[in-house]
Amino acid sequence: MSQAKTLFDKIWESHVVVNEPGSPSVLYIDLHLVHEVTSPQAFSGLRQKGLRVRRPDRTVATMDHGIPTRNLVNSDQLSVNGGQWVIQDAMAAKQLKQLETNCRDFDVPLYGMDSPNRGIVHVIGPELGLTQPGKTIVCGDSHTSTHGAFGALAFGIGTSEVEHVLATQTLLQYRPKTYRVNFAGALPPGVTAKDMILALIAKIGVGGGTGHVFEYTGTAVSQLSMEGRMTLCNMSIEGGGRAGMVAPDDTTFEYIAGREFVPKGAAWEQAIAQWRALPSDEGAAYDKEVTIGVDELEPMITYGTNPGMGMGISTAVPDPAAEADLSKRASLQKALDYMNLPPGKPLLGHPVDVVFVGSCTNSRISDLRQAAALIDGRKVAASTRMLVVPGSEEVRRQAEAEGLHHIFMAAGAEWRSAGCSMCIAMNGDQLQPGQYAVSTSNRNFEGRQGAGGRTFLASPLTAVASAVHGQVTDPRVMMSQ
Amino acid sequence: MEPFTTLTSKYMPLPYNDVDTDQIIPASYLKVTNKDGLAEGLFSRWRYQSDGSPDPEFALNKSDHAGARILLAGDNFGCGSSREHAPWALMGYGFRAVISTSFADIFRNNALKNGLLPVAVDAQTYRQLLSLVEEEPETAVTINLAAQTLTLPDGRAVSFPIDAFSKTCMLQGVDQLGYLLKQSDKVLAYEKAAGK
Numbered sequence: 001m002s003q004a005k006t007l008f009d010k011i012w013e014s015h016v017v018v019n020e021p022g023s024p025s026v027l028y029i030d031l032h033l034v035h036e037v038t039s040p041q042a043f044s045g046l047r048q049k050g051l052r053v054r055r056p057d058r059t060v061a062t063m064d065h066g067i068p069t070r071n072l073v074n075s076d077q078l079s080v081n082g083g084q085w086v087i088q089d090a091m092a093a094k095q096l097k098q099l100e101t102n103c104r105d106f107d108v109p110l111y112g113m114d115s116p117n118r119g120i121v122h123v124i125g126p127e128l129g130l131t132q133p134g135k136t137i138v139c140g141d142s143h144t145s146t147h148g149a150f151g152a153l154a155f156g157i158g159t160s161e162v163e164h165v166l167a168t169q170t171l172l173q174y175r176p177k178t179y180r181v182n183f184a185g186a187l188p189p190g191v192t193a194k195d196m197i198l199a200l201i202a203k204i205g206v207g208g209g210t211g212h213v214f215e216y217t218g219t220a221v222s223q224l225s226m227e228g229r230m231t232l233c234n235m236s237i238e239g240g241g242r243a244g245m246v247a248p249d250d251t252t253f254e255y256i257a258g259r260e261f262v263p264k265g266a267a268w269e270q271a272i273a274q275w276r277a278l279p280s281d282e283g284a285a286y287d288k289e290v291t292i293g294v295d296e297l298e299p300m301i302t303y304g305t306n307p308g309m310g311m312g313i314s315t316a317v318p319d320p321a322a323e324a325d326l327s328k329r330a331s332l333q334k335a336l337d338y339m340n341l342p343p344g345k346p347l348l349g350h351p352v353d354v355v356f357v358g359s360c361t362n363s364r365i366s367d368l369r370q371a372a373a374l375i376d377g378r379k380v381a382a383s384t385r386m387l388v389v390p391g392s393e394e395v396r397r398q399a400e401a402e403g404l405h406h407i408f409m410a411a412g413a414e415w416r417s418a419g420c421s422m423c424i425a426m427n428g429d430q431l432q433p434g435q436y437a438v439s440t441s442n443r444n445f446e447g448r449q450g451a452g453g454r455t456f457l458a459s460p461l462t463a464v465a466s467a468v469h470g471q472v473t474d475p476r477v478m479m480s481q
Numbered sequence: 482m483e484p485f486t487t488l489t490s491k492y493m494p495l496p497y498n499d500v501d502t503d504q505i506i507p508a509s510y511l512k513v514t515n516k517d518g519l520a521e522g523l524f525s526r527w528r529y530q531s532d533g534s535p536d537p538e539f540a541l542n543k544s545d546h547a548g549a550r551i552l553l554a555g556d557n558f559g560c561g562s563s564r565e566h567a568p569w570a571l572m573g574y575g576f577r578a579v580i581s582t583s584f585a586d587i588f589r590n591n592a593l594k595n596g597l598l599p600v601a602v603d604a605q606t607y608r609q610l611l612s613l614v615e616e617e618p619e620t621a622v623t624i625n626l627a628a629q630t631l632t633l634p635d636g637r638a639v640s641f642p643i644d645a646f647s648k649t650c651m652l653q654g655v656d657q658l659g660y661l662l663k664q665s666d667k668v669l670a671y672e673k674a675a676g677k
Contacts, residue, residue, distance in 0.1 A: 017671040018664050023646045026664050028671055038564065040514035049658075066512060091512035098514045142563040142587060158565035158591035160657070168661040170668055174644065176586075206499050207557035210586055240560065242586050306499050306560070327555055331498045424508045433531065445503040445561060447526045 004281035007247050008178050008213050011153040011278070015136045017170055024172040030135040032165045033121045034061035034108065036099040037426070038140030042163035043102040051167045053106040058169060060130060061103050062111040064120045066092035066426050069389050069416035092427065106166070119392020119418040122146040122360040126230065127394050129259025133248035133275040138165055143360045143442065144243075145236040149229035150256070151248035151278050153213070156237060176242045177287035179212035183220035185295035190476035192370075193228035194362060194440065194459035196220065197235040198300035199292055202310040209241030212288060215280065216246050220294045226255040227366040234361045235442050238307035247279035299475060301347055302444050302457040304335035309444075313462065313474050319343035338446055339454050347456065347472045353435040355386040355467035356449070358416075359423035362440035362460050363391030365398050371460040372404040374478060375411045381470025386413035387429065389421040413467070425450045438466040482596040484654030488577055489623040492551035493540050494614045495524075500554050501561035502588065506570040519566055520573035541574075545618035552579045553610055558599075559588025568592045578624055580631065582607050593647040594657060600624060600631055600641045609633065626652055 005013075018026035039061070046052070053059055068087055087093040096113070103110035111117045117124055122143050125131040133151035138144060140162040147154035157171065164171055183196055201208070214236050216229075224232065229246045236244030246252075253272055256262050263271045302310040303317045309332070311317070320336065320343060323329040336343060341350075357363070357371050368390060380386045388408045390396040396418055399405055405415045422429040423441035431437055431453025440463050444455035458466070461475035468478065503526075510522035528539050535542040552571065558581040559567060568591050571579070578598040592599050602610070613620045613634065623632040626648065630638040643651075650657055671677070 014675075018667050023660070024644070026661065026667070028668070028675075028677070030677070037511050041516060041565075044515065045658075065508075089512065095512050095514055140563055140565075142561065144563075156563035156587055158563055158587060158594065160565060160591065160594040164658055164661055167658060168665065168668065169672075170661055170664065172646070172657055172661060206560050207583060207585070210557070210583065237561075237587075240557070240585060306501065308499075327496075327498050330496070331555075334497065426508045426511065443501075443503065443561065445501045447507060448503050451507075451509075451526065452531070 004284040006178050006280040006284040006286065007151060007215055007245055007278055008153060009284070011134055011136065012175060014134075015153075024174045026170045027136060027173045028170055029138050029165050030058060031125075031130055031137045032059045033125055033137065033139035033144070034059060034162070035065055035121050035139070035141060036063050036095050037065045038159050039102065039162055040095060040098050041159050042140070042166055043106065045163040046106070046166060053108055053166045055169045056107040056109070059108045059166065060111070060125075061099060061108050062118055062121050062124055063096055063099060063113060065420045065424055066095055067113070067419040068427050069419045069421045069429060089428065116393055119394065120360045120363065120420055122230075122234065123364060123391030123395065126150065126226070127259070127392055129256050129262035132256065132262065132271070133252060134278055138171065142237040143234050145241065146230050146234040146360055148233040148236065148243050148245040149226060150252055151245060151275065153243055153245065155243040177212045179209055179214050179241065179288040180286040181214050181216050182289065182291040183216065183218040184291055184293050185220055186223065187220055187294050187297065190461055190479050191294070191297050191299055192459045192461060193224055193231040195297055195300040196292070196294060197232050198302065198307070198310045198457065199297055201235065201239045201308050202300065203292065204239055204290065206238060206306045206308040207240040209236065209239040212241055214239070214241045214244040215286070216244060221246055222249065225366060226251060227364040230364065231361055235307065238442055248275050249279070299459060299462045301462060301472065302455070303339065303341060303347055304332065305338055305444055305446050306335070307442065307444060307457060309335055310457065313348065313472070314346060316344050316346050317341055348474060350472045351436060352384055352438050352466045352471055354431055354437040355380070355384060355463050356389070356422045356437055356439040356441060357460050357463050358387065358389030358391065358421050359441035360391065360420070361442045363389060363395065365395050367440065367460045368395065368399045368404050369402070371464045372407040374461055374464040374475065375413070375468065376407050378411055378468045380412040380467045384467050384470045386467040387416060387422060388413050389416040389429070390418050392418045422449050424448070438463045438472065482650075482654045482656060485577065485596055485598055485626050485651045487623060487625045488550060489621055490550035491546070491548070491619055491621045492553045492580065492610070492614060493546040493549040494611055495540060495552060495554040496611055498555035499557045499560050502559060502564050502567045503561055505559065505567040506564065510570070511564060511566055516569045516573070519570035523570040523574045543618075550575055550577045551622065551624070552576050553607070553614065554579060554581045556582045558584050559592070560585040563587045563591070565591045565595070568595045568597045572597050580607070580610065593651065596651060596654065598624065598626065598651065602631065602639055602641060606639050
């Protein structure tokens with residue numbers, strides 16, 4: 001009798017190269033994505049040991065974390081190229097240069113500064129068709145979980161492991177446990193994939209998924225677009241999960257068909273047939289399960305200093321005094337002190353200095369379309385600054401072809417070129433001390449978006465509504481106007 | 482990697498849950514192309530005041546805790562990003578072990594690959610360690626990796642988990658890459674069989 005297997009089981013088992021007792025499994029890696037921040041020391045390690053990149057054809061690099069988003073492409077009059085990059089930060093410039101050198105020396109394909117395909121690594125992987133169902137995908141970046149939206153096993157690794165994969169195309173891994181997250185029901189208007197994942201993390205906490213791989217199932221997931229599924233899987237790590245996955249289906253195949261690195265012709269038909277066998281078998285067992293009903297879900301927003309400190313937008317910030325667990329009470333109090341927020345009051349109406357629409361969580365074309373549709377004909381409040389940063393140059397071109405940039409700029413928002421930007425605040429796009437931001441990114445840790453900055457995580461719709469009113473605003477109110 | 486066998490040291494308390502990697506080492510310090518200079522960025526958001534001077538209230542700046550080679554922190558230590566700069570910064574500063582009730586997965590992996598020992602203890606032991614160090618900052622504990630024990634000042638030895646493979650690598654101070662490189666024939670065979 002063959003045992004019913006999960007999507008995770010099938011991918012894991014087909015990638016184990018060696019399984020010796022007393023040692024972790026040697027797992028084969030199909031695709032290794034590389035960026036400038038977590039790779040330099042790994043390449044140095046190869047040089048010191050006299051090693052080569054074993055499979056440059058399974059390795060792809062881009063530049064995203066430290067790259068400026070304010071070059072000369074940010075308005076109508078100017079064109080993309082011409083060596084117009086001005087990187088004022090000498091260390092960032094050196095790091096970007098180092099990646100160019102490393103890719104040249106080790107024959108790794110690089111979507112560099114002037115590549116039309118450059119962008120946030122988790123946006124360009126799917127865009128180029130590199131991300132495919134059934135693959136094992138790693139990157140020195142915790143949001144690698146994004147690629148799980150395609151039914152891949154994708155997870156973030158440290159720099160030592162980057163070196164391991166560069167040198168051997170394998171990783172030492174213990175088999176994680178499985179965690180089924182069932183999103184039941186249908187999303188109400190104004191509520192998005194971002195709200196689903198924030199609701200999950202608020203429920204299970206930032207360590208809730210530690211040691212596990214999430215599989216997101218249920219009608220609300222199968223009804224999501226691929227971009228919504230990427231948003232969902234992207235923040236798996238914020239729930240402590242090793243990875244997040246969605247079973248591939250027709251929505252998946254339609255999205256990837258015809259993309260540059262996807263098989264064509266007969267090979268495509270063959271691939272589809274294999275991918276259709278990937279979804280979890282009927283009756284497959286998971287180590288953990290949770291169900292979240294989405295019929296009544298409202299837009300979510302975070303109030304604290306980790307992504308688990310989130311709530312429905314109409315509810316009130318919790319009171320530390322009501323928390324029985326002493327260490328949780330201390331954490332909550334510390335968070336509210338940092339955020340300078342009173343307990344027991346809703347965030348609705350709280351002034352907002354900056355709105356950031358971007359990051360590997362919410363910078364894809366559908367995010368920008370949603371944001372543009374809501375802001376069209378409206379203005380960003382005079383007291384508020386709004387940045388819109390597309391996830392890739394491809395997204396930027398598409399948005400400009402649709403005229404979305406005109407809508408954003410007419411509303412008074414800044415339209416930038418692609419990069420991680422204010423999500424990680426390494427490139428000069430950052431909050432000033434004390435400022436409040438509504439951000440579509442994934443982390444609200446202390447100082448994440450700039451020293452002393454305070455972040456409310458939310459969906460693009462909530463971000464736009466808050467930008468227009470200059471204060472935290474429920475987007476559903478504007479959508480009915 | 483420097484071998485880890487036993488360590489007797491006082492320990493520095495950081496009694497917060499969910500200490501994330503952005504606090505351990507903020508992103509502004511990640512622009513390095515080597516592993517140098519990260520120690521000065523360790524906990525910099527908490528360690529320095531807005532004018533750049535050390536915050537005397539933060540544990541790292543208290544002379545009581547100077548020289549501590551063990552960090553004691555709350556639940557889910559190291560959550561957040563995959564930056565290996567976090568263990569590099571901790572080790573650069575002089576820490577060789579972190580005691581907590583639990584660790585985030587990627588941090589744990591990264592720490593083990595650098596000779597920084599994650600020691601997971603139960604909540605009661607954690608609270609005991611915290612009250613001991615709050616009373617007497619010079620309180621020392623002993624970690625014995627071979628025996629997988631943490632010995633408290635009262636002589637009580639608490640065992641902690643570590644996988645056999647990482648344990649061997651840490652005891653001997655060997656890089657895990659060596660093991661992977663030895664598998665290259667099997668990797669070739671796998672690639673051939675799987676058409677990769």
